[in-house]
Amino acid sequence: MPNIVLPQTRYYGSKRKIVHQIWNIIVNEAKIEFDSVLDVFGGSASFSYYAKLKQKQVFYNDIFQFNTIIGRKLIEQNTNELTYDIAVELFNKVPEITYLNHIANYYKEIYFTDEENNQIDIYIQNVLALNNENIKCSAFYILFQSCLMKRPYNLFHRRNLNMRLNYTTGNFGNKQTWERSFEELFIRFINELNQVCIDNGRLNTAHNYSALNCPLEADLVYIDPPYFKKESTTSYHSKYHFLEGLVNYYDIPNNINFNKKNREISINESKEFEDKNNFLKDLGVLINNHQNSHIVMSYRNNGIPTINEISELLKTYDVFEVLEYNLGKYNYALNKNNLINEEILFVCRNLKRHVVVSSPENSTV
Ligand SMILES: C[S@@+](CC[C@H](N)C(=O)[O-])C[C@H]1O[C@@H](n2cnc3c(N)ncnc32)[C@H](O)[C@@H]1O
Incomplete structure (x- = not known):
């Protein structure tokens, strides 16, 4: 590249x-x-950002607000106005705000150390009070990316701060990353924002709909939905509830599920595309909604539903010519047991848009 x-x-x-x-x-x-x-399932905005680099008009979407902020930073906004000095100042209390301690109170010994919990409490309340949308999105962005880096497996589905603190064997690189301070990680992510925030001359926007309620249309719709393996799979909500909670800081106490060991914050929890038994039905509705577009869908070979089931569903639409590509073996970060995982790409060429030029010898006329 x-x-x-x-x-x-x-x-x-x-x-x-x-x-x-x-x-x-x-x-x-x-x-x-x-x-x-x-x-539609924008996540980290990798596909959206690539499309932005390629001068396309991009509509980013994700069900989570924290992801939509990432989309706004990388896709909708074209510059970064947050400096390191402004960012670290956000760890200091200001007289105008009466500070709450939700993270220190409810998440002690769960995800981060006491000192880090206090930092998060102050920082997030200062960020929520910011008026400058550009600085605000950047400040959220660097916090989210830093929180991910400091977590074992980069997730929030387990209360496993102990794993980080007591880690003595194996790959020492992980331990080093987890123990980096927020301040140190902020330098890295601010530098990166300065490099990647670009203007492609188009009006690009980031949205926060559930996939089936997303009213947006585009020439090409990219579908990269949650993926289920045969063994039970942790939902995206369970993996990232903590970051969604931070965006909704003042609602955290009323939304904590104390029955779950990881104290999941139930804000924006949804069954849509998160239930393997309904996945094909949800996918059918989504495809129906985008029958005027080209559709590209990422999937993997050993999931539920199977590749064949997805392929059969896509082929029921006369409007699409369905092409299937195998991108070969692909190891997702931190997933060490997926030697037989293969990444599949379905390309549904919309025949109403795509003019197929047939050569004379292929012609049946
Ligand atoms: C496989 S990830 C997408 C990864 C993304 N392509 C990337 O490169 O980072 C699936 C995404 O779907 C989002 N999601 C889950 N259920 C959703 C729904 N019903 N509507 C919209 N987004 C949803 C999750 O938040 C997650 O970011």
Whole structure:
């Protein structure tokens, strides 16, 4: 990828490492022509950001507000106005605010140390009080990315601060990363924002709909939904509830599920695309909603539903010519047991948009 810098992320399921391959298939192999992109399950915004680099008009979407803020930073906004000095100042109390201690009170010994919990409490309340939207999004962004880096497995589905604190064996690199201070990580992410915030001359926007309620349309719709393995899978909500809670800081106490060991914050929990028994039904509704677009869908070979089930569903639509590509073995970050995982790309060429030029010898007329 010469000259292309993609933002670093520890987000689970990010397509950062293969987005170049995906793009190449769409443009050079399937030869899809398009000017606008809707990234329905935007996550870390890897696909959206790549499309932005390629001068497309981009609509980013994700069900979570914290992700939508990441989308706004990387896709909607074109600059970063947050400096390191402003960022570290946000760890200090200001007289105008009466501070609450939700993280220190409710998440002691769960995800972060006492000192870090106090830092998060003050920082997040200062960020929520900011008026400058550009600085505010950047300040959220660097906190989210730093929180991910400081967590074992980069997730919040287990209360496993102990694992971080008592880690003595194995890959020492992890321990070093977990123990980096917020301040140190902020330097890295601010530098990165300065590099990756760009203007592609288009009006790009970030949205916060559930996939089935998303009213946006584009020439090409990219679908990268949650993925279920045969064993039970932790939902995206369970993986990232803590970050969604931070955006809704003042609502945290009323939304903590104390029956769950990880004290999950139930804000924006949804069954849509998070229940393997309803996945095909949800997917059918989503495809129906976008029958006027080209559709590209990422999937993996050993999931539920199976590749064949997805393929059969897509082929029921006369409007699409369905092409299937195998991107080969792909190891998701931190997932060590997936030697047989293969990344699949379905490209549904919309025949109403795509003019297939047939050569005379292929012609049946
Ligand atoms: C496989 S990840 C997408 C990863 C993304 N392509 C990337 O490169 O980071 C699936 C995303 O779908 C989001 N999600 C889950 N259920 C959703 C729903 N019903 N509507 C919209 N987004 C949803 C999750 O928050 C998660 O970010």
